[in-house]
Amino acid sequence: MDDNQSPDVSTFGPGLALVRRRRRFFFATVAIYVPAMWIIHSISPTYRTMGTAIGIWVIILIVTMFWSAVAVCPRCGNFFHVNGMTLLYLRKCLHCQLHVNADKKP
Numbered sequence: 216m217d218d219n220q221s222p223d224v225s226t227f228g229p230g231l232a233l234v235r236r237r238r239r240f241f242f243a244t245v246a247i248y249v250p251a252m253w254i255i256h257s258i259s260p261t262y263r264t265m266g267t268a269i270g271i272w273v274i275i276l277i278v279t280m281f282w283s284a285v286a287v288c289p290r291c292g293n294f295f296h297v298n299g300m301t302l303l304y305l306r307k308c309l310h311c312q313l314h315v316n317a318d319k320k321p
């Protein structure tokens with residue numbers, strides 16, 4: 216462990232950790248779609264069950280997407296993933312280019 220971090224970047228730690236956590240929820244929701252549908256299909260492959268499962272998944276996706284979209288950049292105070300009407304999951308802030316792992320770099 217070295218303490219070469221510039222002081223301003225290290226203060227972003229908690230804010231960036233929050234952004235990362237919300238990104239993980241969103242990506243996990245996307246990633247779980249195929250295995251979840253495969254498991255549900257193997258248990259009950261009816262149209263109604265699949266339709267209900269997809270509906271629930273879409274609701275969870277919208278919630279996690281919204282939750283991650285309102286994560287605020289700790290440096291510039293704008294939404295990390297939103298610029299105007301654009302929602303982009305880049306690894307940098309869309310406003311000030313702060314990297315999502317800036318607090319982890321030496």
Ligand SMILES: [Zn+2]
Binds near residue numbers: 309
């Ligand atoms: Zn920013």
